[in-house]
Amino acid sequence: TSHVLPLHRIIMLGGEGVGKSALTLQFMYNEYNDEYEPTKADIYRKTLQLDGEQVQIDILDTAGQKVNVVIRDSYYRRADGFLCVFSIADEGSFQAIQAARDLVLQLRKDESVPFLLVGNKSDLQEERQVPLGECQARARKWGVSYVETSAKLHQNVHLVFYDLMRQISSRKASE
Ligand code: GDP
Ligand code: MG
Numbered sequence: 001t002s003h004v005l006p007l008h009r010i011i012m013l014g015g016e017g018v019g020k021s022a023l024t025l026q027f028m029y030n031e032y033n034d035e036y037e038p039t040k041a042d043i044y045r046k047t048l049q050l051d052g053e054q055v056q057i058d059i060l061d062t063a064g065q066k067v068n069v070v071i072r073d074s075y076y077r078r079a080d081g082f083l084c085v086f087s088i089a090d091e092g093s094f095q096a097i098q099a100a101r102d103l104v105l106q107l108r109k110d111e112s113v114p115f116l117l118v119g120n121k122s123d124l125q126e127e128r129q130v131p132l133g134e135c136q137a138r139a140r141k142w143g144v145s146y147v148e149t150s151a152k153l154h155q156n157v158h159l160v161f162y163d164l165m166r167q168i169s170s171r172k173a174s175e
Pocket of ligand 2: 020021022037038039040061062063
């Protein structure tokens, strides 16, 4: 077909073990397992309906191993939006998100680049290390939305991807 669909490129940001891959796999295939493959990075593509329009989405699921910064920076520059993930049960992962946000702003020089802050593992309330108020305050400071998800229980997983895609398409429509 000669019909070219709009392509939205999304990058999963965040520390190791926070659930970037679990969220991606839950969104892509509605599947979840407890396996952890810390170095697995991949690009996933899906065609879907977004508010009556057919779009393609590319998800770059990053991993913690050493990356070529030139390649990384070129991906960040080409991306349309970012899902920035930490675990509500891991204070260190909350500390780590600031560096991710700083890198995006450094490369994009655009405070309103489509971006969503995601507190994953909301099923682990008993092990919670980051108070909800702190999460919301950080999002407010950055001027972005904050959503808590559980890849494990499939809570708010589609919501965060669709929210980001809507930010991206309204952004593109206004350009
Ligand atoms: P990544 O390094 O950010 O890609 O993290 P993974 O997606 O590989 O997840 C790391 C570990 O956390 C795995 O054992 C997952 O099964 C687990 N995990 C991911 N999401 C959740 C969640 O929402 N709740 C709970 N309890 N565990 C999760
Ligand atoms: Mg991963």
